[in-house]
Amino acid sequence: MDRKEILIELKKVLTPYTENKEMLDGINEQTDLIKDLKINSANLVDIIIDAEAQYNIEIDFDAAEKMYNVGNCIDVISEKINKPA
Amino acid sequence: MISAGNDIVALKAVDQQRTQSHAFYSKFITPAEFGLHNLDEITLVNFVWLLWSAKESAYKYLKRNNPDLIFAPAKLTVQKLSILNTSKKGENAHHLYKGEIGEGDMVLPFLSTINDDFIATVIDQGDVQWAVKQIDNSDHKSQSKAVRSFLLDGLKISDVLIEKHPAGYPILIKDGRELDIAVSFAHHDSYISYCYQIPK
Numbered sequence: 001m002d003r004k005e006i007l008i009e010l011k012k013v014l015t016p017y018t019e020n021k022e023m024l025d026g027i028n029e030q031t032d033l034i035k036d037l038k039i040n041s042a043n044l045v046d047i048i049i050d051a052e053a054q055y056n057i058e059i060d061f062d063a064a065e066k067m068y069n070v071g072n073c074i075d076v077i078s079e080k081i082n083k084p085a
Numbered sequence: 086m087i088s089a090g091n092d093i094v095a096l097k098a099v100d101q102q103r104t105q106s107h108a109f110y111s112k113f114i115t116p117a118e119f120g121l122h123n124l125d126e127i128t129l130v131n132f133v134w135l136l137w138s139a140k141e142s143a144y145k146y147l148k149r150n151n152p153d154l155i156f157a158p159a160k161l162t163v164q165k166l167s168i169l170n171t172s173k174k175g176e177n178a179h180h181l182y183k184g185e186i187g188e189g190d191m192v193l194p195f196l197s198t199i200n201d202d203f204i205a206t207v208i209d210q211g212d213v214q215w216a217v218k219q220i221d222n223s224d225h226k227s228q229s230k231a232v233r234s235f236l237l238d239g240l241k242i243s244d245v246l247i248e249k250h251p252a253g254y255p256i257l258i259k260d261g262r263e264l265d266i267a268v269s270f271a272h273h274d275s276y277i278s279y280c281y282q283i284p285k
Contacts, residue, residue, distance in 0.1 A: 068156065
């Protein structure tokens, strides 16, 4: 799965927590989940749990705290997907 | 430099079932923190969100002095937690907790109030003013507008503008100059809260 494909799936994860759905169309790797998408911080853990289910991965303490913007989310997901079993 | 940090969680807006799953709370609550949970005093759902709101509040408080700080909830750990008192307002019981949160040698005291509807937390450092209010509309624009207006009513200083520092925290401007008042905002669903500290 390349970064573009991860981004497409990530949009689905972010959709339930994003008030302005139109903003999701224009997201890029610099988009900040809280500042730009206005996602409430109380939903950040929901997003991590949903991403784990969506990509069948486990995101630990240290990785979770990097997921504050779209690019970081893709980095973490990409690393976990491509990690050898 | 003074600071301010608060948070609010609307309990009817969170997924109560998910909150109670280990997969959820273990993302930001360490095993040592979990040892502070006393089921006779506080439900698991309230405990989890109390700790979350303490971590958010501490992050906001610290970010003012360290703009590059990244929110790392598992690293800011609650070290002490105890109930101060319980009062009744109609049918709704309000529980007031106090605790300490920190990282390494840095420790901040906090207060949290819990009722059936929300958990609100403030970093209780210095002379802090703190208030919570319910609003009618829960969209982001309404929350943002309402919490600013709520603060200005509480501050009682005329002709103050509220702007955002590039690091993301609110600042107060009067006559073109930044006021030496530290402010923090929080909103979730139909609840808003502010806190501020004015140096003595």
